Amino acid sequence: MMFNSAGSPLIIQGDQSILLDLHDPRAEDARKDIASFAELEKSPEHIHTYRLTPLSLWNAAAAGYSSETVLKVLDSYSRYPMPSGLDTKIGEIMDRYGTITLRESEEDAGGDRKLLILQVHDPYIYKIIENTKSVEKLLLPRREDDGASFYLHPMQRGNIKQELIQLGYPVDDLIPLKEGEPLEIGKLEQTVSGGEFHVRDYQLQAADSFVGNMEGGTGYGTVVLPCGGGKTIVGIEVMSRLKTQTLILAPNVSAVHQWKRELLDKTNLSEDDIGEYSGQRKEIRKVTIATYQILVWRPDIDGDFPHFDLVTRSSWGLIIYDEVHLLPAPIFRVTAEIQAVRRLGLTATLVREDGKEKEVFSLVGPKRFDVPWKDLESRGWISEAICKEIRVELPDKDQLKYATADKRKKYRIASENERKYDILDYLIHHHPQDQILIIGQYLEQLEEVRKRIDAPIITGKTPNSRRDELYQDFRDGKIRVLIVSKVANFAIDLPDASVAVQISGSFGSRQEEAQRLGRILRPKEQSAYFYSIISRYTVEEEFGMNRQKFLAEQGYSYLLEVWDA
Structure with missing residues (x-):
């Protein structure tokens, strides 16, 4: 192997880590090519660290990559000769898939x-x-x-x-999956709401990769698309091809209602065909949409899960796991029992904060389709996003309290830094024509924001009917600024939001960062802005960097601004 220099952005090491030099002219091409088989670990300003893991290589193998292909990609970008024995390690790991x-x-x-x-x-x-x-x-x-x-x-x-x-x-x-009870599901060319309905090419490719030839080894797995990339449309496309009774599992009641709206708007299904199975209703119909919460509910901590039998009660031919990265651990038990049913996972990120990615791989299925966020942005399918991290120092009165607190308390003190409110006021006035989401972790902080700016708020205590009303008012432009807690992180379609301000987050949650950015990525004429306000010289900086890892892998970078208090 010849030594490469300029145009060789990768430094590949014997411990299976890969360093990506962001200043190299081919860095962006290399990032795209290695994302199919390597996981991002660190993402500071100049050098990003990726790692070849068994799961990342098995996902690549399931997608049709060979070890020879992986090695060829690495070799084409490598600045130095490949470490001795790495080719053998990669081959041994990838060859396990199919053994x-x-x-x-x-x-x-x-x-x-x-x-x-x-x-x-x-x-x-x-x-x-x-x-x-x-x-x-x-x-x-x-x-x-x-x-x-x-x-x-x-x-x-x-x-x-x-x-x-x-x-x-x-x-x-490789065992063929059962067909389930037939159901004639068709897509509409003209939506009920009055627009033309076209399934995009990448959405068709995603459905192709899942459905396959209907023989053994097909019909299970996960499709990874950016927030705003139309994961629900992929689900509808798959349903229209399989034409079978379907169970859809979603993270919350708002997501259940969103699925129902989309199905009624874009398919020939009627109200009588679609049931809601949640804490509010217990309807089982040809297409049933249930929440994860109701499936894992039980009367006491040692009791059985009385609603688990929903999964086996009907002759489902397809189960869709919306936001599969949120699948609660107990549901893996019942998922293990239904391996004869077609299983489609939909997500923007396979990252799980509980480390159960292997369970998703083995029980729902490997990654079948993935498309880089920036690719969809370049084609206009999702908005260009400008990400800014704004850092502000703690007030003098909080610095001693911060210094003597334990790490968890330190994080809360930093998150609730009162100087963030002035930055928030500035950003709201700086975007006078935009619809703005203000997102936070702590309810007391969000209540203080509500009092300052007199905007409506959605938290876990907000009744579902009121949530749906506020979301719709926001979509219709009746509300310009909406305050939301983490209940709005997932599966909420707010297409007109163009600015998101994150005033506090869930420690180092990478999936949360991705989902929060996703709230503003629906395509629109102007750029979207994602602001994250961080307390300077605190643990919040460390957690903020960790949260940004996944988005860095997708090609996003954060502009850094220090706020002069």
């Missing part, structure tokens, strides 16, 4: 179901499985005819995937 497969056998499992065959294509891995108690207990006696596979009862299909991925061995499930 263990699931197929249906001809043997009867009872109840008109067939036993499954766990086929292991590597003798070494076969021995590991055979001698791992947590895995071995899920398996039936091994087949006598080949010594390379095990029988498996269908009810253990999800459990075996969970156990094996924790061992570092993903399962490629």
Whole structure:
């Protein structure tokens, strides 16, 4: 391999980390190309750090990348010779995807179901499985005819995937999925609201990647699109192709209502076809939209989840997990039970703050489609966004209190810095024609903002009917400034918002930062502005940098401004 210099932005290291020099002329091209198989870890001003992880490489393998392709990309951007042995490491990790497969056998499992065959294509891995108690207990006696596979009862299909991925061995499930009860779902060329309805090319590609050829190995997985990129439209496209009764799981009641509006506006489904299953209503219809909260509700901490059977009560042919990165941990249990059903995850980011990305991979499915945010921006499908971090010092009276507090209290003191209010006033007056979202973490802080600017507020205590009313007034332009707590982070369509001001956030939550920016990315004529107000010289700076990691991976950079108090 020849030594490269200018135009070689990557420094690839033996620990599988990758340094990206942002000042190199090919840095942006390299970022786009490695994003398919590497995860961003750090994103300071000059050098970004990525890492090749098993999950990032397995997602790439599931998307059709080979280890040779990954190595070719790395080599084309590498400033120095590739570390010795890295090609072997990448090959070993990526080759694990497809080494263990699931197929249906001809043997009867009872109840008109067939036993499954766990086929292991590597003798070494076969021995590991055979001698791992947590895995071995899920398996039936091994087949006598080949010594390379095990029988498996269908009810253990999800459990075996969970156990094996924790061992570092993903399962490629090649069993055809059931069809479910038929339902004639069609898209409208003219929406009920009066506009033309066209599915964009990348949305069609996303649906193609999920539906596939309808044979084994297709019909499950996750589609990753930016906020404002039309994930709901991908869901509608998939539903119109599969034409089957569908269960949609969404993060909150506002998202349930949004799904229902979109389905009624853009498909031939009627009010009678669509049911809402939430804390307010318990309707089960041909298309049922439920909240995650109702599924994980139980009367006491040691009790059963009485609504789990919604997932198995009807003959669903498709389950859609909206904002799949928010899937509550208990739902993984019931998701493990429904591996015979087509499962579509929709999200703007696969990042989970609880570290359960492997569960999403194994039980919902690998990433099937992803498109860089900046690509959609360049084509006008989402707005150009200008991100600014404004730093302001703590008042003198709070500095001693901050210095003597523990880390959690330090964060709250920094987040509720009263000097942020002056910056907020300035920004509101600086954008007199824009519709502005003010987003925060702490209710006392948001209440103080409400008193200062006399704007409506939405928190967790706001009734759902009132939330829907305020969201609609904001969409209609009756409200110019809306204050929202973290309840508005996810699955809320506010297309006319062009400015978001984040006055406090959830520690280092990368998914939250992405979702909050997403509130203002719906396409519009002017640029969108995302302001994050941070207390200078505090732990809030550290957490703010962590929150920005995911967006840095998408090509966004934050302009830094220090506010002179």
